Amino acid sequence: MTSINQNYLELQGSYLFSEIAKRRTKFIQENPNAEIISLGIGDVTRGLPEAVLKAMHSAVDELAAPGSFRGYGPEQGYDFLIQAIIENDYKARGIEIASNEVFVSDGSKCDVGNIQEIFSENSIVAVQDPVYPVYVDTNVMAGRSGKYNQETKRYENIAYLECTAENDFKPSLPDRKVDIIYLCYPNNPTGMTLTKEELKVWVDYAKANNCIILYDSAYEAFIQEEDVPHSIYEIEGAREVAIEFRSFSKTAGFTGVRCAYTVVPRELKGLDAAGNEVLINDLWNRRHTTKFNGVSYVTQRGAAAIYSPEGKEQIKSLVDYYMTNAAIIRDGLASLGLEVYGGVNAPYIWLKTPNGMDSWSFFDKLLSEANIVGTPGVGFGQSGQGYFRLTAFGSRENTEKAVERIRKLSL
DSSP states (O other): OOOOOGGGGGSOSSOHHHHHHHHHHHHHHHOTTOOOEEOSSOOOOSOOOHHHHHHHHHHHHHHHSTTTOOOSOOTTOOHHHHHHHIIIIIGGGTOOOOGGGEEEESOHHHHHHHGGGGSOTTOOEEEEESOOHHHHHHHHHTTOSOOEETTTTEETTSEEEEOOGGGTTOOOOOSSOOSEEEEESSOTTTOOOOOHHHHHHHHHHHHHHTOEEEEEOTTGGGOOSTTSOSSGGGSTTGGGTEEEEEESHHHHTTTTTOOEEEEOOTTOEEEOTTSOEEEHHHHHHHHHHHHOOOOOHHHHHHHHHTTSHHHHHHHHHHHHHHHHHHHHHHHHHHTTTOOEEEOSSSSEEEEEOGGGOOHHHHHHHIIIIIOEEOEEGGGGOGGGTTEEEEESOSOHHHHHHHHHHHHTSOO
16 A cells, blocks of 8 residues: 655644634534624635726637637746736835746745745744744645644644734744744734834844745735835845745735735755755746646736736725725724734734633634634634634625624623
């Protein structure tokens, strides 16, 4: 019989959102008339921007004619999209990025999960806690995590950077040698951000300690405050130590369309087994071209339309809609005396569960008594125990209705 990858057996339970879906399905089966409001998984509900639709329809027409048909495209992405990304997301902020440093993909989840393949199995990984589960689970699959400690509920070889109310959900620097640091800002799940000065501390640390920062910036479009960096490359020296991940999923409603990109600067280097320097960009390009056939032409035309004048206006309208939802949730919960975080520069609201309830107990209470689905904080790590995440991606009607239902609960 064929042997399996033993590392997969170190994974604990099911993927967080699979467990949520399972509990939701069971509740609906037992309560078929319940009107469920989902503020759990971070999926959008508004339609695609009109500029995107027009561009995609036009691209489909192009594919119908032999003279304009396109088959396999460049795995790294079409130049028209890459140049739009560079001009609008980077040059507009005074950041220089070269076209061979941008890699278009079908989602940031894929990229942040796949990027670890190009690093040594012996690399020590540091993650924020609470954390987006993909960062941890993909390193478990790769064999970097060590054994799972049932008492601490953590993996022995992973460095956990605790984000708690005591440190304003902003982690301290690692207290031991690490090789790879995952940072997510605006943060999922807490919704918190770093200032430029605070992010510079991490860049300086990575340079001084020969680390690489994997910077997940999927929610940068939701930033509202001035001193919050939209890109880690706004920080001097970041090109030498950081890879940045961006996504169109939440910004433009592409959760079902699928398009994102990753920036890997040519200055970023690692060491091979003999101690020779290797360009990380070359390795990622090799991985990308070997295991990925590129994002569809139709999708990339739609993504490029986001950067048109009409597209920018429509994207701003989408972001404003969701951030108004965030304010409704944040203000509504705060008015009930709950401790609430996030929701200012991110579409996530992070709340302290009332009366010392654990995260899953609060999940069950919201589901059974208010018919609301949220996300238990402990699902993001042990530092998330006693917290809960709600998203602002619902409709305005459901968002307001959910807050009213929570008001009526006995908390």
